[in-house]
Amino acid sequence: xxxxxxxxxxxxxxxxxxxxxxxxxxxxxxxxxxxxxxxxxxxxxxxxxxxxxxxxxxxxxxxxxxxxxxxxxxxxxxxxxxxxxxxxxxxxxxxxxxxxxxxxxxxxxxxxxxxxxxxxxxxxxxxxxxxxxxxxxxxxxxxxxxxxxxxxxxxxxxxxxxxxxxxxxxxxxxxxxxxxxxxxxxxxxxxxxxxxxxxxxxxxxxxxxxxxxxxxxxxxxxxxxxxxxxxxxxxxxxxxxxxxxxxxxxxxxxxxxxxxxxxxxxxxxxxxxxxxxxxxxxxxxxxxxxxxxxxxxxxxxxxxxxxxxxxxxxxxxxxxxxxxxxxxxxxxxxxxxxxxxxxxxxxxxxxxxxxxxxxxxxxxxxxxxxxxxxxxxxxxxxxxxxxxxxxxxxxxxxxxxx
Amino acid sequence: xxxxxxxxxxxxxxxxxxxxxxxxxxxxxxxxxxxxxxxxxxxxxxxxxxxxxxxxxxxxxxxxxxxxxxxxxxxxxxxxxxxxxxxxxxxxxxxxxxxxxxxxxxxxxxxxxxxxxxxxxxxxxxxxxxxxxxxxxxxxxxxxxxxxxxxxxxxxxxxxxxxxxxxxxxxxxxxxxxxxxxxxxxxxxxxxxxxxxxxxxxxxxxxxxxxxxxxxxxxxxxxxxxxxxxxxxxxxxxxxxxxxxxxxxxxxxxxxxxxxxxxxxxxxxxxxxxxxxxxxxxxxxxxxxxxxxxxxxxxxxxxxxxxxxxxxxxxxxxxxxxxxxxxxxxxxxxxxxxxxxxxxxxxxxxxxxxxxxxxxxxxxxxxxxxxxxxxxxx
Numbered sequence: 001x002x003x004x005x006x007x008x009x010x011x012x013x014x015x016x017x018x019x020x021x022x023x024x025x026x027x028x029x030x031x032x033x034x035x036x037x038x039x040x041x042x043x044x045x046x047x048x049x050x051x052x053x054x055x056x057x058x059x060x061x062x063x064x065x066x067x068x069x070x071x072x073x074x075x076x077x078x079x080x081x082x083x084x085x086x087x088x089x090x091x092x093x094x095x096x097x098x099x100x101x102x103x104x105x106x107x108x109x110x111x112x113x114x115x116x117x118x119x120x121x122x123x124x125x126x127x128x129x130x131x132x133x134x135x136x137x138x139x140x141x142x143x144x145x146x147x148x149x150x151x152x153x154x155x156x157x158x159x160x161x162x163x164x165x166x167x168x169x170x171x172x173x174x175x176x177x178x179x180x181x182x183x184x185x186x187x188x189x190x191x192x193x194x195x196x197x198x199x200x201x202x203x204x205x206x207x208x209x210x211x212x213x214x215x216x217x218x219x220x221x222x223x224x225x226x227x228x229x230x231x232x233x234x235x236x237x238x239x240x241x242x243x244x245x246x247x248x249x250x251x252x253x254x255x256x257x258x259x260x261x262x263x264x265x266x267x268x269x270x271x272x273x274x275x276x277x278x279x280x281x282x283x284x285x286x287x288x289x290x291x292x293x294x295x296x297x298x299x300x301x302x303x304x305x306x307x308x309x310x311x312x313x314x315x316x317x318x319x320x321x322x323x324x325x326x327x328x329x330x331x332x333x334x335x336x337x338x339x340x341x342x343x344x345x346x347x348x349x350x351x352x353x354x355x356x357x358x359x360x361x362x363x364x365x366x367x368x369x370x371x372x373x374x375x376x377x378x379x380x381x382x383x384x385x386x387x388x389x390x391x392x393x394x395x396x397x398x399x400x401x402x
Numbered sequence: 403x404x405x406x407x408x409x410x411x412x413x414x415x416x417x418x419x420x421x422x423x424x425x426x427x428x429x430x431x432x433x434x435x436x437x438x439x440x441x442x443x444x445x446x447x448x449x450x451x452x453x454x455x456x457x458x459x460x461x462x463x464x465x466x467x468x469x470x471x472x473x474x475x476x477x478x479x480x481x482x483x484x485x486x487x488x489x490x491x492x493x494x495x496x497x498x499x500x501x502x503x504x505x506x507x508x509x510x511x512x513x514x515x516x517x518x519x520x521x522x523x524x525x526x527x528x529x530x531x532x533x534x535x536x537x538x539x540x541x542x543x544x545x546x547x548x549x550x551x552x553x554x555x556x557x558x559x560x561x562x563x564x565x566x567x568x569x570x571x572x573x574x575x576x577x578x579x580x581x582x583x584x585x586x587x588x589x590x591x592x593x594x595x596x597x598x599x600x601x602x603x604x605x606x607x608x609x610x611x612x613x614x615x616x617x618x619x620x621x622x623x624x625x626x627x628x629x630x631x632x633x634x635x636x637x638x639x640x641x642x643x644x645x646x647x648x649x650x651x652x653x654x655x656x657x658x659x660x661x662x663x664x665x666x667x668x669x670x671x672x673x674x675x676x677x678x679x680x681x682x683x684x685x686x687x688x689x690x691x692x693x694x695x696x697x698x699x700x701x702x703x704x705x706x707x708x709x710x711x712x713x714x715x716x717x718x719x720x721x722x723x724x725x726x727x728x729x730x731x732x733x734x735x736x737x738x739x740x741x742x743x744x745x746x747x748x749x750x751x752x753x754x755x756x757x758x759x760x761x762x763x764x765x766x767x768x769x770x771x772x773x774x775x776x777x778x779x780x
Contacts, residue, residue, distance in 0.1 A: 272779060275779075292772075293772070295778075295779060296774045296778065297771070299774075299778055300719050300722065300723060300771075304695075304697055304723060307411075307412060307697035307700075307701045308697045310697070311696065311697045311700060314412065314414045316414055316418075316422060316423075317412075317696065324689060324693055328689070328690055328693065331690070332690055385683070388679070388683040388686045388687075391686045391690075392676075392685060392686045393682075396662055396686070397662065397666065398662065398665060398666065398682050399666065399673070399674040399676050399677040401679050402677065
C-alpha cells in the first residue's frame with residue numbers, strides 16, 4: 001500500500017530536521033561538484049563518511065530490499081529524502097556508480113550470493129565502485145570494447161586498459177565490460193560483464209588530469225590480472241545485454257537507484273541571484289533586457305524539465321512517443337546544466353576571467369569550474385551527439401546512422 | 403467545508419484523457435490533409451456539416467456550466483480538444499466561441515448568460531473582435547470607442563483579425579467607453595452589409611475579417627456589466643494564449659510526423675536521408691522542444707483560472723515555449739523536404755503558416771518572455 005499524504009508530510013518534516021542538524025559544516029577545503037571529480041584523499045574520506053552517516057540514519061536505499069541492507073520502504077520516502085538533500089545543498093553521495101548503476105543492476109540480475117556480498121556495502125560506502133566501459137580507442141562505440149578476458153579454468157585473465165575511470169584510485173570494485181571471445185559473428189557477441197575486484201595484483205589505476213586542472217579519474221591498466229569466474233554477471237558472452245541494462249540505469253531511463261543526490265545541484269535561481277550582483281553600465285545586470293531574456297529562458301527550461309518528469313508518469317500524455325522524455329533526459333538535463341554554468345560565467349563581466357584559486361573569484365570560481373565539469377555530463381555515458389542518434393532512432397524511428 | 407488546495411504540477415483528468423482520445427480520432431477522420439486542402443479555397447474555414455458535428459459532440463459547451471446547457475468542465479478540458487485539432491490543421495470557431503462564452507460567464511448579466519450561453523453551447527458561432535489596426539497585443543490599447551446616446555451606444559473605429567466573422571451569430575467586442583475598456587455583445591443583425599471585409603492572412607486555413615464599426619449602434623444593455631473589464635481582457639488574452647499553446651503543440655506533432663515520414667522514405671546517395679545526422683539531430687531538437695511545450699501546456703491547463711488570470715506565469719511559458727518550438731519544427735520541415743519543401747504542394751508550408759499565425763496572435767515568444775521577466779525577476 002502506498003503511504004498516505006499525511007504520513008509523507010510527517011516524514012518530510014523529520015527529514016528536513018535531520019539534514020539541518022546533521023549536514024556537515026564547510027570542511028574548509030574545496031569539495032568536488034560530483035562523484036566524477038573526487039581528486040584528493042581528503043575529499044574522498046569526507047564524502048565517504050557523509051554517505052555512511054546518511055545510510056546509517058536510514059536515508060539511503062530506502063526502497064531497496066531489507067534482506068540486503070535496504071530500507072524495504074516505499075520509493076516515495078526516498079524521493080522525499082533526495083529532494084531535501086538537493087534543497088539543503090547537502091554534499092552528494094559519492095558512491096554513485098554503486099548506488100545508481102551497479103546496485104540496481106545487481107538487484108535486477110545478480111545471483112543471490114552477489115546481492116548478499118555487495119548491496120549493503122554499496123549503501124554504507126564500505127565498497128566503492130567504478131565503471132570499466134570506455135577504452136582509449138572505444139568511447140561512444142562501447143560494443144567495440146577490446147580489453148581481453150581469457151578463460152583459464154575457473155578464472156579469467158584480464159589484459160588491456162580502461163579509461164575515464166571515475167573514482168578509479170579509490171574503487172574496490174569495477175563493473176567491467178571485456179572481450180571474452182574474439183571469434184564471433186558480431187562484435188557484440190564476444191563480450192562478457194564482470195563485477196571485478198580492483199585491489200588485486202595486475203590492476204593499476206593511473207590518475208588523469210582533467211580540463212579543470214584537478215584529478216578525478218584514471219586510466220586503469222590490466223596486466224594479467226586474474227579474477228574468479230564467479231565475478232560474471234549475466235552469462236559469459238552476454239555482456240552486451242548487461243551493459244545495455246546498465247545504461248538504462250545510468251541514463252535514468254530505468255528506476256531502481258538507491259537515491260540521494262549525486263552532484264551539487266544547480267538552480268536557475270542561483271544565476272538570477274548572480275545577475276543581481278553583477279554590474280552592467282553602472283546598473284545591476286539584472287536590469288539589462290537581454291540578460292533578463294536569457295534568465296527567463298533558463299527558468300522556463302528548468303520548469304519545463306521538471307514538468308517533463310511529472311508528465312512522464314501520465315500514460316495518456318505519452319502515447320505517441322512513449323519513452324521520449326526518459327530517453328532524452330540525460331541529453332536535456334546535461335546540456336541545460338552546461339549552458340547554465342556557461343551563462344553564469346559570462347554574467348560576471350571582467351570577473352569571468354578569474355579562476356578557482358583566485359581570492360576574488362566570484363563564488364570561489366564555482367561557475368567556471370562548474371562549466372568545465374559540466375562537460376562530464378554532456379560527454380560521459382554517451383555524448384550528447386550519440387544521445388541524439390539514440391533518441392532519433394529509438395524514439396522517432398529514423399534509420400540508423402552509418 | 404475545508405478550503406480546497408490549489409492544484410499544482412500536472413493533473414490530467416479522466417475527462418481530459420477521454421476527450422483527447424476521441425478528439426484525436428475525430429480530427430484524423432474528419433480533417434485528413436486532402437480535406438484541409440479542399441477547404442482552403444472554400445468560403446468558410448469549416449463546413450457547416452462538420453461544425454454541427456462538433457456541436458453535437460458537446461464540445462462547444464465543455465467549459466459552460468450545466469445549468470446553461472454545457473458540461474460544466476473547464477478550459478483544461480478544452481485544451482484536450484484543441485490540441486488534436488491543431489495537429490490536423492482543423493480550423494474552426496471553437497476557440498473563439500469558447501472564449502466568448504467564458505467572458506459572458508464571468509462578466510455577463512443573468513439575462514445575457516441565459517440568453518447566450520445555451521446558444522453558444524448548442525452551435526451558435528461567436529467571433530472575437532478584440533484586436534485593432536495598431537497590432538498591439540495589449541487588449542486594453544483601444545482606439546475603437548462607444549458613446550452613449552440614450553439607451554443606445556454609437557460605435558466607431560475598426561477591428562481586425564476577427565476570425566470566422568462571416569459565420570458568426572454573435573460578436574464579443576472591446577471598445578473604450580468614456581475612457582475605460584468595455585466589452586459588449588453585438589448580434590450579427592447589427593452589422594450593415596459593408597461592415598465586414600475579408601483579410602488575406604498568412605494561415606490559409608483561417609478566415610479573417612476586418613470589422614468597421616462606424617455607424618453601428620447597439621443597445622447599451624449589451625454591455626457586460628462587470629467592473630474591471632480591463633482585468634477581464636487580460637484574462638481573456640491569457641485564455642486565448644492557453645488555447646493557442648494547445649493548437650501549436652498539436653501542430654508541432656503533426657509537422658514532426660510528416661517530416662519523419664519523408665526522412666524515412668526519401669533516398670539520396672543510397673541512404674534514407676533520415677540516417678544523416680544533419681537531419682536527424684534537429685528532429686530530436688524539435689521533439690525535445692515539443693515535449694517541453696506539452697509539459698508547460700498541461701501544467702498551465704492545470705493551474706489556469708478565468709478570469710483572474712491566475713497561472714499567468716504558466717500560460718505565458720506555455721505559449722512562449724510552444725511558439726518557439728513550433729517555429730523551429732515547421733521551419734526545419736520546409737528545409738528538410740528539400741526542393742519539394744519549396745512547393746505549395748508540400749504540407750510543410752501549411753504548418754509553417756499556421757505556426758506564424760498562432761505565434762503572432764496574442765503575443766509572440768519574445769513578448770511573453772518579456773512579461774515573464776517582469777513577473778519572475780523583479
